[in-house]
Amino acid sequence: MKKIFVGISGIGSYLPEKILTNDELSKMVDTSNEWIVERTGIEQRRIAEESQATSDLAIEAGIRALENASVTPEEIDLIIVASSTPDYIFPSTACIVQHKINATKAAAFDMNVACSGFVYAMATGANFISSGVYKKVLVIGAEVFSRIMNWEDRNTCVLFGDGAGAVVLEECDQDFGILSYDLGSDGENGDVLIVPAGGSRTPASANTVNDKLHSVQMDGKAVFKFAVKTMGKSTIKALDKAGLKIEDLDFLVPHQANTRIIDSSMKKLNLSKEKVYTNLNKYGNTSSASVPIALDEAVKEGRIKKGDNIALVAFGAGLSWASIVMKWNRGDTNG
Numbered sequence: 001m002k003k004i005f006v007g008i009s010g011i012g013s014y015l016p017e018k019i020l021t022n023d024e025l026s027k028m029v030d031t032s033n034e035w036i037v038e039r040t041g042i043e044q045r046r047i048a049e050e051s052q053a054t055s056d057l058a059i060e061a062g063i064r065a066l067e068n069a070s071v072t073p074e075e076i077d078l079i080i081v082a083s084s085t086p087d088y089i090f091p092s093t094a095c096i097v098q099h100k101i102n103a104t105k106a107a108a109f110d111m112n113v114a115c116s117g118f119v120y121a122m123a124t125g126a127n128f129i130s131s132g133v134y135k136k137v138l139v140i141g142a143e144v145f146s147r148i149m150n151w152e153d154r155n156t157c158v159l160f161g162d163g164a165g166a167v168v169l170e171e172c173d174q175d176f177g178i179l180s181y182d183l184g185s186d187g188e189n190g191d192v193l194i195v196p197a198g199g200s201r202t203p204a205s206a207n208t209v210n211d212k213l214h215s216v217q218m219d220g221k222a223v224f225k226f227a228v229k230t231m232g233k234s235t236i237k238a239l240d241k242a243g244l245k246i247e248d249l250d251f252l253v254p255h256q257a258n259t260r261i262i263d264s265s266m267k268k269l270n271l272s273k274e275k276v277y278t279n280l281n282k283y284g285n286t287s288s289a290s291v292p293i294a295l296d297e298a299v300k301e302g303r304i305k306k307g308d309n310i311a312l313v314a315f316g317a318g319l320s321w322a323s324i325v326m327k328w329n330r331g332d333t334n335g
């Protein structure tokens with residue numbers, strides 16, 4: 001059977017308009033612009049309107065990716081939404097997107113692998129195409145993290161932001177597109193980054209609300225160490241599987257959590273700064289949306305050209321990690 005190569009045929013992103021600056025945050029909690037910039041690299045983040053839920057952001061990004069791919073919603077076979085902040089426990093956010101964009105024949109499901117979610121979802125979507133089951137898959141990473149923040153906890157509330165990014169996956173030319181991936185998990189240390197209540201372990205109650213157990217709790221130092229250890233390792237593993245070396249890598253789009261994490265990981269890899277994309281100064285950590293938003297901006301800025309070997313790498317709650325290595329399959333100015 002002929003091998004089917006899978007590439008990105010369209011990409012798009014959406015950021016809510018409202019900006020929350022570090023100075024504004026320093027009026028809400030005991031922090032400062034200097035501390036946040038020095039320790040994280042974040043200068044501002046976007047916050048969704050009260051009327052906007054995750055599906056609203058996902059739809060905007062999804063439609064932009066479809067337009068960029070010149071694919072209509074009716075042609076889509078499958079929609080996967082990666083998110084840790086779905087509209088509801090159920091129905092899935094992907095089903096809401098499917099209905100609202102009128103993707104009449106699409107199957108739809110959500111994936112929750114926190115910040116690694118988009119890369120996991122892209123690998124999953126690609127498998128549906130390479131196995132010959134589907135032809136066109138829409139993969140979206142979308143988050144409204146501002147809804148699960150404890151706005152009194154300076155350890156977390158300065159870090160995250162809202163946004164969405166999406167790609168359309170389709171068959172591409174031979175030897176282009178996704179070459180390999182590396183997915184992994186370390187559930188043993190899952191409690192270092194957690195939203196403790198609202199699930200079956202600790203259902204919502206007056207107490208869980210009072211104790212702010214529906215918002216993110218994090219051991220920042222433990223996550224930092226895990227991230228630096230994992231990002232480089234996973235990138236190398238995925239490159240290895242593709243038969244490539246670090247010297248062959250033209251561009252890397254990492255999860256946008258903290259510039260110090262990115263810098264330390266890249267130093268370990270011996271990868272120069274020019275080959276690594278960052279935009280977390282503008283958006284903070286948008287969890288599963290961070291990689292597709294960054295990839296979209298890198299493509300629109302002309303940083304990636306046809307034939308480039310690129311890597312996407314993410315880490316997050318779970319704990320979890322994910323990398324994809326691909327040979328960029330598009331050559332037009334829009335990506």
Ligand code: UT7
Binds near residue numbers: 030223227257315
């Ligand atoms: O997608 C995955 C999501 N999570 C992450 O990527 C987080 C990974 N971790 C990190 O990015 C970093 O650990 C943080 C940015 C969260 C914290 O940076 P750090 O350099 O590890 O700081 P720290 O936790 O060691 O705290 C240093 C000091 C502490 O004060 P003391 O104990 O030295 O007096 C904190 O209380 O900084 C204090 N601090 C703050 N000060 C001002 C913590 N948060 C803040 C804040 N503003 N927002």
